[in-house]
Amino acid sequence: MTAKVIDGKAYAEGLRVRIAKAVKELGAKHGLKPGLAVVLVGEDPASKVYVANKAKQTVEVGMNSWEHRLDAATSEKDLLALVDKLNNDPAVHGILVQLPLPKQIDSTKVLNTINPAKDVDGFHVVNAGKLATGQDSLVACTPVGSVMLAKDALGKLDGLEAVVIGRSNIVGKPVAQLLLQENCTVTIAHSKTKDLPGVVRRADLVIAAVGRPEMVKGDWIKPGACVIDVGINRIERDGKGKLVGDCDYASCSAVAGSITPVPGGVGPMTIACLLHNTVRAACAQKSVPVPEM
Numbered sequence: 001m002t003a004k005v006i007d008g009k010a011y012a013e014g015l016r017v018r019i020a021k022a023v024k025e026l027g028a029k030h031g032l033k034p035g036l037a038v039v040l041v042g043e044d045p046a047s048k049v050y051v052a053n054k055a056k057q058t059v060e061v062g063m064n065s066w067e068h069r070l071d072a073a074t075s076e077k078d079l080l081a082l083v084d085k086l087n088n089d090p091a092v093h094g095i096l097v098q099l100p101l102p103k104q105i106d107s108t109k110v111l112n113t114i115n116p117a118k119d120v121d122g123f124h125v126v127n128a129g130k131l132a133t134g135q136d137s138l139v140a141c142t143p144v145g146s147v148m149l150a151k152d153a154l155g156k157l158d159g160l161e162a163v164v165i166g167r168s169n170i171v172g173k174p175v176a177q178l179l180l181q182e183n184c185t186v187t188i189a190h191s192k193t194k195d196l197p198g199v200v201r202r203a204d205l206v207i208a209a210v211g212r213p214e215m216v217k218g219d220w221i222k223p224g225a226c227v228i229d230v231g232i233n234r235i236e237r238d239g240k241g242k243l244v245g246d247c248d249y250a251s252c253s254a255v256a257g258s259i260t261p262v263p264g265g266v267g268p269m270t271i272a273c274l275l276h277n278t279v280r281a282a283c284a285q286k287s288v289p290v291p292e293m
Contacts (some may be wrong), residue, residue, distance in 0.1 A: 003227070003256040006153050008145070012268040015148075015293070019275050020061040022291035026282070027062070034282035035064030036094040036120065036274070037086050041079060041105065042072035047098045054096070057271050063278060064091065076105045080113050087115040093282035094120035096274065117285055120277040122174065131177045138277050143175035145269025146207055146228045147182065153226050153258040154205065157182040163200050165189050165216065165246070166209035171230055175207050196220075208246035218251025227252055227259040230266050 026032040036058050040051045051067065058065035068082060079097075086095045095118045101107050111119075116126040122140035130137030151157060162184040166172035172188060179186045189199050190210070197220040200206055206227045208216050213233035221227060231246030245262030253259050260266055276293055283290045 003253040004153070004258040005253075006149050006226075006228070006258050006260045006265060008149055008260055008265040009268045011149060011152055012145075012272040015269075015272040015276065016057065016061055018293045019272070019279060022279055022293045023062040025291045026279070026288070030286065030288045032282060032286050032288060033062070033064055034093050034278050035066065035091050036096065036278045037066040037068065037089075037092045039068045039070065039079070039082060039086075039095070039097045041070045041074050041098070042102050044098075044100065047100075051098055054271055054274065058275060058278075061275055063275065066092065072102050074102070074105070076109070079105055079110055083110060083113045087113075087118065092118065093285055094118055094274075094278035096121050118281055120274055120281055122277070123170070128169065128174070131174060134181065138281060139178065140170055140174045141270045141273035141277065142171050142209075142230060142266060143178055144273045144276070146171075146175055146209075146230060146266055147178045148273070149260060149266065149269060150205055150207075150226055150228055151182070157184050157205065160184050160204040161187075161202055162205040162207065163187045163189055163203035164207045164209065165196070165200065166211070166230075168209065171207075171209035175209065175230075179205075179207075206247075210246050212246055213244050214246070214248040216247040216252060218248060218253075218255045221252050221255045223255050224257035225255075227256045228266060229260050229262055232262060232267060 038051050038054055055065045055067050086092050095114050111123045116124045119127055119138055122138045127137045131139055162179045164172050164176045167188050167190045176186050176188050200220040201222050204225055209230035213235050229245035229247045233244050243263050280290055
């Protein structure tokens with residue numbers, strides 16, 4: 001048996017088409033053009049590529065896009081002043097401050113200065129709290145994308161046993177909350193879990209978000225399970241740089257029913273979900289219904 005490959009690239013493409021249609025509808029019916037402001041501090045090469053892609057895709061779906069590039073030596077005070085300005089700009093519906101930030105800046109302070117209604121990354125403590133208590137909120141993009149792909153592969157998730165490997169605030173915790181909302185029975189496993197392979201083996205749905213290359217092996221997977229691999233790890237293999245996930249793709253795909261590849265799985269969903277969040281944020285701020293996406 002070989003697992004069905006879950007094509008995140010194709011799903012994200014379809015989602016962007018639906019978002020573009022929604023943006024057009026908001027313009028025609030309500031004169032509303034959602035706008036996203038992205039702030040990049042410093043010269044991190046991966047962040048620069050990511051920010052450029054975000055801007056390009058924002059414009060492609062018909063939204064307003066603003067990029068603020070700041071010097072690596074920027075002070076925390078100056079960054080907070082920019083965030084405050086964006087909070088007060090009615091044309092800006094979503095604000096994203098690209099992480100990591102230089103060490104002179106307290107990331108938590110910056111993220112919690114963003115207006116929660118404009119926090120399209122879903123990292124603000126208010127949005128995290130709303131998610132934990134089952135209220136409507138903006139949720140981090142990678143967890144949202146992961147659950148969308150799981151639902152696309154499995155249909156309804158009601159009653160499934162889900163194991164999330166990793167307990168970060170960025171993926172592990174929010175994805176577990178989303179799965180609870182989908183009526184899964186959720187276990188959060190991590191590096192201190194006793195008999196981690198045994199715990200993972202119970203799962204109908206595995207979400208691996210631990211940041212360790214190829215840690216999850218095929219014999220950890222229940223036959224026919226759905227595997228969503230959130231990991232993006234750069235390794236050296238045969239003298240070349242290679243991107244791999246947290247799951248050993250070759251052995252896991254021989255056992256799983258469906259699996260996301262790395263690259264091309266969860267990765268492409270992240271920006272599409274960011275655009276999705278920006279449309280939702282714009283609608284909430286203008287008190288108009290969210291079009292179907």
